[in-house]
Amino acid sequence: MxxxxxxxxxxxxxxxxxxxxxxxxxxxxxxxxxxxxxxxxxxxxxxxxxxxxxxxxxxxxxxxxxxxxxxxxxxxxxxxxxxxxxxxxxxxxxxxxxxxxxxxxxxxxxxxxxxxxxxxxxxxxxxxxxxxxxxxxxxxxxxxxxxxxxxxxxxxxxxxSESQLERAYRDRFTRRGDDRAALDALIDGLIPEIDLKQGVWVAVVARPVAPLPLLSGRPEREGVTSTMLNALELVSEVFGKSQGRVPVLNELLSDGPIINPRNGLRRWVIRSNHYSTDPHELVDCALVELHHDGSVALAMGCSSSCVVPASPTGSPMFGRCL
Incomplete structure (x- = not known):
């Protein structure tokens, strides 16, 4: 890179x-x-x-x-x-x-x-x-x-000096704790948005380990759309459409959610039921949040209506990465 x-x-x-x-x-x-x-x-x-x-x-x-x-x-x-x-x-x-x-x-x-x-x-x-x-x-x-x-x-x-070194180590351990808390907050922000009754959900969150450059303002709508389209293209190249993994994210392509993402609080939100008029309706298949600080949160439903059969427990599966 x-x-x-x-x-x-x-x-x-x-x-x-x-x-x-x-x-x-x-x-x-x-x-x-x-x-x-x-x-x-x-x-x-x-x-x-x-x-x-x-x-x-x-x-x-x-x-x-x-x-x-x-x-x-x-x-x-x-x-x-x-x-x-x-x-x-x-x-x-x-x-x-x-x-x-x-x-x-x-x-x-x-x-x-x-x-x-x-x-x-x-x-x-x-x-x-x-x-x-x-x-x-x-x-x-x-x-x-x-x-x-x-x-x-x-x-x-x-x-x-010795005191500076002591502070540097203390800051390292504090920073790691803050990173874990930030990832937990991203996961917690996804849970109210998705319908856990639909079956198994896979959620992945990530955030930069270093702050982004000080740019002028937040990402624009066109940049968010371009980022998502490039990501879907990369998924196709890595996994191949024949393996059945792409259709989950392709739900976001239908009816234009990627073309017209919602502007949320310090984030852009792309959801599979983008045109729902019910503010309490939960996401039924796929949700992506692109935060202004570079963090990303993704939730994908794995019910039969998406790609693979649901687990009998119906429990969510979550992942975190830095």
Whole structure:
């Protein structure tokens, strides 16, 4: 998956879109300044132990703060980009960087992306390293008895004190508890909407582990429709219509629920009985909620009217994922 959002996007006034060589060129021409979530590097770390640790330190520091972007191949002066130097960005070069991070950073930074950015013929290549905001902070670097916990403070990298480390671990455990509570709330929000007397229901909820970029406003209706149509197409590709799994979600295509989703409280709602005039009527087959914070809640009925026979117990089945 390409790098879709970063400080560079925000400074250039761009919406989420794959990061490109041309964007970096624009940032350099504008003299974009470094920040706690943007770092310019002139070269790749050489095959020297100390420099490898320095690279790992940069990764851990951003992960321990709020994530960020490191671009190798950009020269800076006074913390502002002033020119492209270029770096080797082949598969072997990028794999070496990933190996450094995997060796020295604990726990591993999930979702770390290392991409090659190539411009037109003759332009120097770049390597972009995207460090996501991590739910597993604090991340420690080093080996054996030489270990530390770095973090970003503006454009500087500092080391956590004992009290800061204590707070970081406390925040991690609190965050995990909040994540579980948020998933429970999504499930609880589905239950009043579905008719459990119809048989077995399968419900799945998910939410981002990192907050979405600060965009202008909530998702628009057209974007919600496009997202759902793409999701149904993906279901068809993965499972195949012949296996009977697609018709459940295809209930949402009939009579246009996907084309005209309902605008709920901080969410868009797509339901199989979209045109019901009874406000107390329960969903009879399929329900999807796309929340403005990126969370998704899905409930599918498994009664004979949908796809598969119902369980004699008629009990709901629920799943949660982060």
């Amino acid at each position: 390409p790098i879709m959002w970063s400080r560079l996007h925000a400074e250039l006034g761009l919406s989420p879109t794959p990061l490109t060589h041309a964007m970096v060129v624009r940032a350099v021409e504008a003299g974009m300044a470094e920040a706690d979530d943007l770092d310019w590097k002139q070269a790749l770390p050489p095959e020297v132990e100390k420099k490898r640790l320095e690279f790992a330190k940069d990764i851990a520091a951003m992960a321990n703060t709020r994530g960020g972007l490191i671009v190798h191949g950009v020269r800076e002066e006074n913390e502002r980009a002033v020119g492209l130097t270029g770096v080797p960005n082949g598969e072997r070069d990028r794999q070496a960087l990933r190996s450094f991070a995997n060796r020295y950073v604990r726990p591993l930074v999930d979702g770390l992306q290392i991409e090659a950015l190539d411009g037109e013929a003759g332009e120097p290549g770049l390597v972009a390293v995207f460090v996501p905001p991590s739910p597993d902070t604090p991340h420690v670097i080093g080996e054996k008895n030489e270990m530390g916990v770095p973090y970003r403070y503006g454009t500087d990298t500092n080391w956590m």
